Amino acid sequence: MIQLRKPVLYNGxxxxxxxxTxxxxxxxxxxxxxxxxxNNYLVLFIGIEIKDLRIANYDIIEVNVGDMTYPATILSKFSKSSLNKLVATATKKYGFSSxxxxxxxxxxxxxxxxxxLRDSKKYAKFKVSIPNGILLFGPPGCGKTFIIRKLxxxxxxxxxxLKHSDVGSPYIHGTTISIGETFKEARANAPSIVFIDEIEGMVPKRDRLTSNSEYKREEINEFLMQLNDAGxxxxxxxxxxxxxxxIDEAIIRTGRMDRLIYVSPPDLKAREELFKKFLSDRPIHNLDYHKLAWFSSNYSCADIEYISTEAAREAVKSDLDFISQEVLEKVIFxxxxxxxxxxxxxxxxxxxKQRR
Structure with missing residues (x-):
């Protein structure tokens, strides 16, 4: 079963x-x-560095746990809505803004x-709800996992x-039970997003399974049952x-995965923005981001991050004062x-087949 992350701070x-605490x-x-x-409340930021917080808005303290330091703030009152507002305003880039x-x-x-979700009454009037499920498909390294975390x-x-390796079990019916427990936990902690990367490993085509794979058919059937009406x-x-x-065709029927969305390699404008992002904290000089984007057609987000890092490495090795257009083009080529x-x-x- 997938466990929620353990508390960083122990009681006391x-x-x-x-x-x-x-x-x-x-x-x-x-x-x-x-x-x-x-009688106060400590908000501990996980995976966010102090430099990425708007310190002027809140009194930020540092909490040291072993060799890790976490930024935090203390509130006199607490509610779920106030927490969402705090995180949205205290961080420089959060959610889709990043x-x-x-x-x-x-x-x-x-x-x-x-x-x-934010205007539920309006949508309920027309009997429109969120999709039951969404399938993102596309080449690797193009941000499918990243965008859902930001959602x-x-x-x-x-x-x-939900990873197949996490719910896998050497025992008969063990994986099926783990899938059911994961969705039970998601419902108990709703609203929740259950994300399955490389979903083809969880629900492969059943017509390609061998006669010795009945256990796998049982797992797929359990997943389909849990998927029904999850929204x-x-x-x-x-x-x-x-x-x-x-992927098994039953997964992508309407009523299960209602939205099938192609996540393409970043387009020209997106590649410009990615180069700016990955080079923003590095010494650079007179870069033509449009040209860099033009030279990197069909490159993934991960590719552009790699190129930016390799260009920085090349500049250091060549004892340059900054990363130049020439160095970046050399790495791209x-x-x-x-x-x-x-x-x-x-x-x-x-x-x-996509439904958008």
């Missing part, structure tokens, strides 16, 4: 001057909230998921990642795959795209 952890009240993607012995490019995909998620941030939902229980199920042709022609063709063949 001393914050300062004899003030200690009583227990963890809330676990979100990027924060933990603890009740304190002085996503470079992917404008079409963000627009789809805003219209189909975020707006129905969870944007909504303030609990984020649970009505405030659980959004999102799958991601680089190989959509290997010797670094082929990680997306193969076959991967593009496989996904483009599936595009005709």
């Amino acid at each position: 952890f001393e914050i300062k001057d004899g003030v200690k 009583i227990n963890r009240l809330v676990h979100e993607l990027s924060v933990d909230v603890y009740r304190l012995t002085n 996503v470079e490019g992917m404008h079409d995909l963000k627009e789809i998620l805003i219209n189909d998921v975020i707006n129905p 969870a941030e944007e909504l303030g939902y609990n984020f649970m990642e 009505k229980q405030s659980v959004l199920v999102v799958g991601a795959t680089n190989r959509p042709n290997l 010797k670094t082929p795209s990680s997306i193969s022609k076959e991967e593009l063709e496989q996904n483009e063949h599936f595009i005709g």
Whole structure:
């Protein structure tokens, strides 16, 4: 079963001057909230550095746990809505504001998921709800996992990642039971997003299974049963795959995965924004971002990050004062795209089935 992340601070952890934690009240993607012995509340930021907080808005303290330092703030009152507001205003980039490019995909998620949740009365009037499930497909390294994590941030939902390796069991029926327990936990902590990366490993085509794979058919049937009406229980199920042709057809029927969305390699504008992002904290001089984007057609987000890092490494090795256009172009020309022609063709063949 997928477990929610363990508390960073144990009960009785001393914050300062004899003030200690009583227990963890809330676990979100990027924060933990603890009740304190002085009747205040500690908001501990997880995975966010102090430099990424608007310190002027809140009194930020540092909490040291072993060799780790976490930024935190103390509130006299606490509610779920106040927490969402705090995180949204205290961080420089949060949710979709930290996503470079992917404008079409963000627009789809805003219209189909975020707006129905934020204006539920309006959508309920027309009997429109969020999709039961979403399947993101496309070449690797193009941000499928990243965008769903940011969707969870944007909504303030609990984020649970369901990996086949985590629910796998050597015992008969063990994996089936784990799948059921995971969804039970998601419902108990709703609203939640259950994200399944490489979903083709969880629900492969049943007509390709051998006669000795009855246990796998049982797992697929359990997943289908849990997927049915998940949205009505405030659980959004999102799958991601680089190989959509290997997924069982029953998963992508309407009423299960209602939205099939192609996540393409970043377009020209997105590649410009990605180069700006990955080079922003490095010494640079007189760069032509449009030209860099033009030279990197069909490169993934991961490819552009790699190129930016390799260019920085090359500048250091050559004892340069900054990263130049020449250095970046040199790295681009010797670094082929990680997306193969076959991967593009496989996904483009599936595009005709997408529902947006």
